[in-house]
Amino acid sequence: MDDASDSRPGIRERIIDAAAQLLKEHGTSAVTTRAVAVAAGVQPPAIYRLFGDKDGLLEAVAEHVMTTYVEAKAGIVDAAAAAGVDPLDDLRAGWETQLEFGLANPDVFRLLSEPSRVLNSPSAAAGRRVLEKRIRRVAESGRLRVSEQRALGLVQAGGVGAVQTLLATPADQRDPGLGEAMFEAVLAQILADAPARGADDTVAATVAFRAIAPSLTALTASERQLMTDWLDRALAAK
Amino acid sequence: MDDASDSRPGIRERIIDAAAQLLKEHGTSAVTTRAVAVAAGVQPPAIYRLFGDKDGLLEAVAEHVMTTYVEAKAGIVDAAAAAGVDPLDDLRAGWETQLEFGLANPDVFRLLSEPSRVLNSPSAAAGRRVLEKRIRRVAESGRLRVSEQRALGLVQAGGVGAVQTLLATPADQRDPGLGEAMFEAVLAQILADAPARGADDTVAATVAFRAIAPSLTALTASERQLMTDWLDRALAAK
DNA sequence: AGCGTGCGATAACATCGATACATGGACGAC
DNA sequence: GTCGTCCATGTATCGATGTTATCGCACGCT
Numbered sequence A, B: 001m002d003d004a005s006d007s008r009p010g011i012r013e014r015i016i017d018a019a020a021q022l023l024k025e026h027g028t029s030a031v032t033t034r035a036v037a038v039a040a041g042v043q044p045p046a047i048y049r050l051f052g053d054k055d056g057l058l059e060a061v062a063e064h065v066m067t068t069y070v071e072a073k074a075g076i077v078d079a080a081a082a083a084g085v086d087p088l089d090d091l092r093a094g095w096e097t098q099l100e101f102g103l104a105n106p107d108v109f110r111l112l113s114e115p116s117r118v119l120n121s122p123s124a125a126a127g128r129r130v131l132e133k134r135i136r137r138v139a140e141s142g143r144l145r146v147s148e149q150r151a152l153g154l155v156q157a158g159g160v161g162a163v164q165t166l167l168a169t170p171a172d173q174r175d176p177g178l179g180e181a182m183f184e185a186v187l188a189q190i191l192a193d194a195p196a197r198g199a200d201d202t203v204a205a206t207v208a209f210r211a212i213a214p215s216l217t218a219l220t221a222s223e224r225q226l227m228t229d230w231l232d233r234a235l236a237a238k
Numbered sequence C: 001a002g003c004g005t006g007c008g009a010t011a012a013c014a015t016c017g018a019t020a021c022a023t024g025g026a027c028g029a030c
Numbered sequence D: 001g002t003c004g005t006c007c008a009t010g011t012a013t014c015g016a017t018g019t020t021a022t023c024g025c026a027c028g029c030t
Helices: A011-026 A033-040 A044-051 A054-083 A087-104 A106-113 A115-119 A122-140 A148-167 A178-190 A201-215 A221-236 B011-026 B033-040 B044-051 B054-083 B087-104 B106-113 B115-119 B122-140 B148-167 B178-190 B202-215 B221-236
Strands: none
Touching (some): A011 A044, A011 A054, A011 A106, A033 A044, A033 A054, A044 A054, A054 A106, A054 A115, A087 A106, A087 A148, A087 A178, A122 A148, A148 A178, A148 B148, A148 B178, A178 B148, A178 B178, A201 A221, A201 B148, A201 B202, B011 B033, B011 B054, B044 B054, B054 B106, B087 B122, B087 B148, B106 B115, B122 B148, B148 B178
């Protein structure tokens, strides 16, 4: 019945919750063994009895957050497979969930992205398995034009990179369409049937002109400034 | 004459080199103020006098490694611009350099990728500026079908994501083609299929844009009117 | 009942980032 | 030449953190 790790009143859970909350609300540096201990109402040694060391605690936190977050994902995957939802819509839903999660929980996301942790972490493996299922469904539909491994890597890299790039940009300067653009880039690379993106000549011409506009000496500085502002606005609207 | 930061025999450099070597050879955890101090043959307080705090030291290390690595990049960019190398080949060369660097120096790369550091780090800004130049050259050639900002974000995200994904995979299970696949995915997303007319000089780009400017629905009628007036004036001045 | 096993609490240890304070020497003023 | 001032260096230390040893106690097994 009861696992050995489950003592009585869920002390383990209390510690994990306290650590997760501390991590989410006050950042990585606030997650100290003592702070977690007092927040959970236990003594520092309890952490070491239950998790071995601090890294074990962080791994448990990662697994907890990941599970909480992935359970929905996994449920959606299964439900989608059963309901016959388009695998691509399913993949896109997962992508958006991951981006939202990453932007909402930067510290937890960083924790889950650390290569040293990902390499030997059961929770990371679980997360990857969910993504593998989604990729597999796309593959089974016959629309993949690269290996599943390649597709998996591209989706993973695109997601991690997009989140990290957005997090590394001041919130007011972020490109809100970056995530979707990256997803489309990955899709176009792994799908057999080309999404047939319309070759938009106007955008290309606008971008090219935007690049050389600052060198138009026939205009005044303020005119150039105003014009580039308009151009950026026009491009952002695309 | 002598700057206050430059005492006598390059103590600053000795400390930075010691820290960089420690970081590269023994990982992040080995970079401790005392270890750096003994490795550089100085006293712990010296670090604080020269760098303020440990984060200042890490920033200096990041800047040093970045500079050493980027100097070649920047030189290549300038040389490429002068020699008229294909902007795409130039971009690809930078991409490959970044991937190699990230895989060869995982800890330094992680340091340089930390969002909190990237947000207010001069060295990170310098690195981004190099990439901006490369993107700009592509934009000037008229081959970009998205905004420069979007292109920049996609290249950045793709590179960071690819490196991080590769680092998070056991070396013997890595997909050696992932980096190139990601690059192609990004390229396909940001490039116009057709070389978009021979708009490699300002006049051609301006003429092309002048032709499509009236159809920019994102601008108001008066803005379009004023802009086309300016465009005509700029063309007349040529 | 006796006893052992395991859990919780207190205290302590080693190390880390960071700093206060004393020391000493170099340079200019007289 | 001598003294005083300033600044860099060196020592010692502080607070905090990860981690562990030790003790006491309650619970279950024989």
